[in-house]
């Protein structure tokens with residue numbers, strides 16, 4: 302899965318990365334691999350929670366319709382909701398805008414033992430904010446460094462950070478927007494404002510490229526995930542997360558000393574309760 306990793310200090314050109322790529326993997330194989338990942342993730346999350354030593358932060362970014370919600374549903378569908386949290390970042394409130402842009406983010410970073418998934422994130426502050434000119438360049442250009450340092454702080458305090466950019470083509474976005482009209486249970490998702498955002502496609506791609514080039518660090522790497530095919534996207538994200546969690550060498554905590562000595566007491570309690 303390292304083929305999707307952006308090495309630090311690269312110059313990313315999204316035009317050179319195929320969004321429809323699926324390698325040699327068939328859809329059937331991809332789906333069964335995802336199924337395996339979901340099961341492994343369930344066990345690894347239990348271990349993470351029990352060990353209570355590290356915290357996992359997953360960041361998902363991508364243009365509208367790139368599949369952030371679908372990835373969360375498909376990859377994390379089996380994990381214990383206790384210990385896993387999804388945080389969706391929307392347009393900041395007045396209360397949030399009155400503070401620095403990382404303030405609202407820091408409050409939601411994971412506690413030890415937890416997995417937190419950011420559906421959009423602090424990266425919006427160098428994406429939509431840049432494309433829509435919500436603050437001047439002199440302000441947003443400093444944010445790449447702030448973000449790298451902020452993530453470094455989290456990692457120094459025990460966090461593991463994995464960031465996924467869901468890469469889709471312009472054609473695929475149009476198809477997915479149209480599909481929202483065709484499917485009655487998806488119509489509610491259609492927002493004409495998405496068509497206005499689409500007019501800024503090129504500027505978004507530039508903003509994504511700069512984000513990937515400047516903030517893929519050894520401590521918080523970006524993965525660019527070919528996401529035109531949903532099954533492939535889910536498989537890649539699931540596999541990267543599982544591989545990373547396995548590499549941590551997590552251990553269940555030691556049981557209390559002489560745990561077996563409690564067996565007869567507990568058996569006695571059952572007998573008493575039955576009497």
Ligand code: ADP
Pocket residue numbers: 365389390391392393420421425426429430435
């Ligand atoms: P989503 O598209 O994630 O399913 P919404 O349709 O509610 O959910 O969109 C959330 C909106 O909030 C997006 O348009 C996103 O660009 C915007 N947003 C998120 N963070 C910020 C931010 N820091 N500044 C301005 N807009 C933001």
